[in-house]
Each structure stands twice: as structure tokens, then as C-alpha cells.
Amino acid sequence: MSSENSGIQVTNNEAKSRYIANLDGDPAGMAAYERSGDTIVFTHTVVDEEVEGHGIGSTLIRFALDDARAQHLTVVPQCEFVAAFIEDHPEYQDLVG
Numbered sequence: 339m340s341s342e343n344s345g346i347q348v349t350n351n352e353a354k355s356r357y358i359a360n361l362d363g364d365p366a367g368m369a370a371y372e373r374s375g376d377t378i379v380f381t382h383t384v385v386d387e388e389v390e391g392h393g394i395g396s397t398l399i400r401f402a403l404d405d406a407r408a409q410h411l412t413v414v415p416q417c418e419f420v421a422a423f424i425e426d427h428p429e430y431q432d433l434v435g
Contacts (some may be wrong), residue, residue: 346394348401357405359385359398367394368422369402377435378411381420399423403430 345362351417358368361377367385378418385395399420406413412435424430 342380344393346392346397348398350402350405357398359394361389361392361394367398369398369417373411376411377414378406379414380417380420383417395419396423400427403427403433404431 343353346366347360347363348357350357350362355373357369357373358365361409365386366389367383369380371380373379380399383395383399385398402420403413403424407429407430411433413420413424413430413433414435415424424434
């Protein structure tokens with residue numbers, strides 16, 4: 339599963355428990371998670387400084403939350419960025435357990 343938004347591509351690397359964002363083919367950010375049963379805990383999100391402000395973090399988290407919804411997972415936003423994104427986007431608040 340991947341998503342593209344103005345050169346941003348997001349994929350889920352399940353082996354490394356992280357969603358990875360690439361900008362024009364280059365790594366630009368990641369959202370680490372821990373998965374246990376029907377729960378996904380987002381622990382840390384990082385976007386490379388040189389590409390901050392280009393919507394990479396938002397695209398990354400939107401993709402990850404849409405993927406969690408598709409898998410019927412309960413989301414635990416331990417990461418401040420993910421928690422703030424969910425607070426700012428009420429359409430994802432139903433995912434939080």
C-alpha cells in the first residue's frame with residue numbers, strides 16, 4: 339500500500355515497524371510504531387529538517403491512520419505529532435482507544 343501526494347510516497351515497512359515517506363524517491367521521514375493484536379501505538383515521528391513544511395509529516399500520518407482504519411486497528415498516539423494531528427483532524431478521533 340502506498341500513497342502519493344505531490345511527489346510524496348508513503349509505504350509501510352512492517353519488518354521495521356515504521357511508515358516511511360519518500361519525497362521524489364529520497365527518504366524524507368518516518369513514523370515508528372509498535373503493533374500488538376488489534377492495537378497500533380505510534381511512538382515517534384521524524385521528518386528531515388531540510389524538507390519540513392512541505393506536508394510530508396501530515397501526508398505520512400494521514401496514510402498511516404488510513405491504513406490503521408483499513409485494518410480495523412485501535413490507535414494509541416504516544417507520539418506528540420500523531421496526537422496533535424488527530425486533535426486537528428476530528429475524522430480520525432474515532433480510531434483512538
